[in-house]
Amino acid sequence: MAVKIRLQRHGKKNFAFFHIVVADSRAPRDGRFIEQIGSYNPNTNPATIVLDHEKALNWLNVGAQPTLTTKKLLSYEGVLLKKHLQGGVAKGALTQAQADEKFAAWKSQRDAKIEAKISGLKNEAIEKAKAAKAAEVKVNEARIEALAQKKAEAEEAARKAAEEAAAAAAPAEEAAASEEAPAETPAE
Numbered sequence: 001m002a003v004k005i006r007l008q009r010h011g012k013k014n015f016a017f018f019h020i021v022v023a024d025s026r027a028p029r030d031g032r033f034i035e036q037i038g039s040y041n042p043n044t045n046p047a048t049i050v051l052d053h054e055k056a057l058n059w060l061n062v063g064a065q066p067t068l069t070t071k072k073l074l075s076y077e078g079v080l081l082k083k084h085l086q087g088g089v090a091k092g093a094l095t096q097a098q099a100d101e102k103f104a105a106w107k108s109q110r111d112a113k114i115e116a117k118i119s120g121l122k123n124e125a126i127e128k129a130k131a132a133k134a135a136e137v138k139v140n141e142a143r144i145e146a147l148a149q150k151k152a153e154a155e156e157a158a159r160k161a162a163e164e165a166a167a168a169a170a171p172a173e174e175a176a177a178s179e180e181a182p183a184e185t186p187a188e
Contacts, residue, residue, distance in 0.1 A: 002026075005059060005066040005074070007040065008033065017041040020051060020070060022059050035059075040073060046117055051077050057086075078107060 002025040007018040009030055018040045023033035037059070038051035056079045060066070066074055074080050085099035094102075 003064040005064050005070050007069060015043060022064055045121060046114060049073055049077055053079055057082055081106060
């Protein structure tokens with residue numbers, strides 16, 4: 001029986017996550033499996049991979065073949081490197097302590113890259129938020145300035161209208177006063 005380490009799809013449409021399983025190669029993709037050894041969620045940034053390294057290594061040692069995607073995931077998690085280093089220990093090319101030291105150095109380097117990516121994403125989000133806030137402040141200042149200008153124009157128009165009304169009312173009052181004055185003079 002050919003055994004494969006592969007992904008089993010779960011989740012909803014356009015938002016899938018996967019279980020990493022060991023299954024018979026003849027079984028359907030989402031069908032029966034022998035053992036679940038982890039999960040993979042590509043929807044997060046960086047992708048979330050939860051893997052039982054010991055089980056995965058054990059299955060690789062007994063001959064399970066990973067699919068291409070699963071092989072990349074196992075490589076990313078260091079399972080294939082650990083298998084390679086164990087092969088070197090078995091052949092006598094290096095000691096177990098040297099193999100553990102090499103694996104620890106690789107893992108610390110990989111963890112540093114992941115942390116750098118996470119901090120870079122956080123910094124990028126902070127910069128985007130600052131830029132958005134600055135743009136919003138700029139737009140608000142422009143709106144305030146436009147409203148102040150409209151208010152000043154409205155006040156100027158009201159002042160001119162009041163002056164014109166006063167100017168128009170002054171000759172009418174003078175005319176009314178001149179009409180009343182001659183009417184009083186003949187009565188004397």
